[in-house]
Amino acid sequence: MLNTQAQIISDYSQKITDVSDRIDQTKKLIDQLSFARIGLFLAEILFFILLLNSADDEWRTLVQILLMLPVFAFALIVKKQSKLDREIDYQKQLLWVYQNEWNVLNGIPNGYDDGKAFESELHPYTSDLDIFGHASLYGLLNRCYTKNGKELLAKNLAEKPLKDEILARQQAVKEMQTKIGDTFDFRANLHGHDVEKIEQIKLQLKSQLGEQLSFVRNKALKFYVAIVPYISGAIILAAILFNSAFWNILSVYLLINIGFIVLRGAKINKVFYSFGGGSSLLNGYADAILWTEKYQWSSPYILALFKSKTPVSTEIKSLSKIIQNFDARLNIVVGTALNALLLWDLKCCINLDRWYQSSSKDVISALNHLGDFEELISLATLAQNQPAWVFPEITSNFNLNTKEIGHPLIAPKIRVNNTFYLENEPTVDIITGSNMAGKSTFLRTLGINMVLAYVGAPVCAEGMSLSVFSINTYMRIKDSLNESTSTFKAELNRLKMILDNVVSDKDTFVLIDEMLRGTNSRDKYLGSKVFVEKLINEKTPALFATHDLQLADLKNDHEKTLRNFHFDIQIAAGEMKFDYKLKQGPCSTFNAAILLKEIGLTLS
Known part of the structure; x- marks a missing residue:
């Protein structure tokens, strides 16, 4: 039995309430963890004072051990808080998606793009029929956030299709409507991100990254970067066990590594600035792609959107992890230490090149096809929100x-x-x-x-x-x-x-x-x-x-x-x-x- 539009509006209202409650609960948990962090900081100060005032005996050894516990606990709490911060960001986007559907059904303009950029008085019908722009059909339909999605919806509204294409799309929209409850998660994962940043990443993957990474394909360089952690560890261990001469050797060695990075700084920067800060964005896109991969689709139109035999979401997660590691250089102290000890920037570039050689083509295709899913979801959402309307x-x-x-x-x-x-x-x-x-x-x-x-x-x-x-x-x-x-x-x-x-x-x-x-x-x-x-x-x-x-x-x-x-x-x-x-x-x-x-x- 079809729901009435009043029931659909009521359902959106309930979802808005549920997500708002989850956000409030998550905020309270984050606040509690913040107080716990303050407590651990105070405990660390207390243990440090005890250490300064303790004799060189078993009690001092115990205090030294206790001194490490708040540090480990603090690190675990920071990790947990970071996860909760990401969760609350996602919930806020999901709340926006539900609120927007409620708004549209109550006569408030759609929060997605209204397609004004596609207006043309020279087109055979789009201007006269209010297809694009303010109070338009595009404004009613659009649930696309990516550039590809918005352009694809505009293209299909403005071009004459073949009969078989219409029927295939109808079948795909009907199938998408059966999963409409889950499409809001898909939309929340895409909404709120920097659209231009993902376009920059796609351009980088498609035509620039291969050439930019050519400098790390030298076998001798790869070998040296691979053994650097062992060399650093050996010198540090020797310095601890033997004498100060090894500390001097370590200092010279670290300076050499820093110089090694500085000499290749321009090439490293060119790679980094196309991806830097994109880890969160790519994680969101990976989650959206994972959503498309988890269903056993049946309509040929949707099946044709999958080009890769392996899960592309996993490949994007791997890229996101590399970029997240690369972002460590944004902290001057941490970045300098990692480069001195591990040649961190070069290691990240080598990992990125290895990923690029095996995965980039599938990822570009999957990122582009997110727009196809957005467009189908736009039409399926219309079908869901207007139960009295019919497929012709x-x-x-x-x-x-x-x-x-x-x-x-x-x-x-x-x-x-x-x-x-x-x-x-x-x-x-x-x-x-x-x-x-x-x-x-x-x-x-x-x-x-x-x-x-x-x-x-x-x-x-x-x-x-x-x-x-x-x-x-x-x-x-x-x-x-x-x-x-x-x-x-x-x-x-x-x-x-x-x-x-x-x-x-x-x-x-x-x-x-x-x-x-x-x-x-x-x-x-x-x-x-x-x-x-x-x-x-x-x-x-x-x-x-x-x-x-x-x-x-x-x-x-x-x-x-x-x-x-x-x-x-x-x-x-x-x-x-x-x-x-x-x-x-x-x-x-x-x-x-x-x-x-x-x-x-x-x-x-």
Whole structure:
């Protein structure tokens, strides 16, 4: 049984409460550990005072042993606190994810990117149908945080797919929806990280790192770095057991090692600064990839995303560990000591090169495919949050049939649905009606739901079946001062684009809202008439919204290829009432006279 949207909102509220409680509990535990650290520090001071005041006997030996206990305990607590800090960071991201879903379902804008960067008035439909930008379809759908995910979602919303691709994506989205409860963990692992940093790491792995690490592939260098810890240990042991001469030898030896690092500092820095500080980020991405690996997926679309036979998450964890070790150089004291004793930076570079030779290609592919999972999760989340919406049937033969279809960006409380279908053969449908009666919204309702259908998502309808069309729209035509383009010239450019597309793609579907607004009424009618007849001759299905009743009269000359529909108004006691329902035939009631009267102008 499907949950209602009210139940879904309640479920998100409960999850928000649960995660908030876990965060509070974790914070209390961290505070307790902080007090324990203070206690251990005070205990260490006490033992040190006892050591200074003790005689050289068994008691002094016991104090020396006790002096080490707070140090070990302190180290364990620091490790535990670090783990809890990472856990609380993750829980905060998970809280954000749940809170964002609650927000979206309660009319608050989505916290993910709204796709404004992908806006283009030159695209055949994305600007007119509100696909990108503020209050857009992309803004409703997007749950992608990675660059690849956002670009892939934008690409699929803006391109005409093949039927088989749509069906494969539908199957993948439905499978993803069965795991929707776990997808929030996936999203939390990706959210909040530096997106540009991961892009930098991918670029480094793909085209730069191999060349940058070439300096550590010298066999003699590798051998020396491998034996350095043993040499250092031997000299230190000799210095402790024998005499001060070995301390002098150790000092010279450590200086030589520091010089060894300094001479290669530029090459080491070039490698480090592409990865430094990325350990936490890579751990998050590794956890996200591990999430994709742990399921036995069945849909071919998802299975095709896995290129490696070995778990890539393990490989990324290994890279993260190397980078975490490399980050030790950020502490000047620790880094200097490690380089002097172990040639630490060179050791990390050698380990990184060994990893690069065996794992980098699989990792790049897996990191890129995280975006594919994000995109599918975006669509599956829509399906989960809108249980009343349906997945459309995609047909091979010419078809568009809808039942109670509504605009997905209009709130359910005020949304008005309509039923509409095309005949078995293409027609041009003239839609007349008053201002504000719903003509433009209906055109956008059809168009935006077609885009949803083609991306593999559910649509805002009780039922929908359609074939694959190339959508072309003509709605918001603007002039351009920068390009010295008048409104009329902009309209002509748009018409030219549509005509070219109609000729090149016989599966074009056209949505036009009030054509040729930038010219006189006579030319507007004649231009609209010839354009309608061009579409009829090309057998191109179209919806043509207009105030011009003369266009409805074209039905007399094109009885089988032109249909009339309208949106009307009811006038009671001088007031207008709209029902926003599509009806057969041309409109007979208009509201211009009433609207003009309201501003003090009366038509005779």
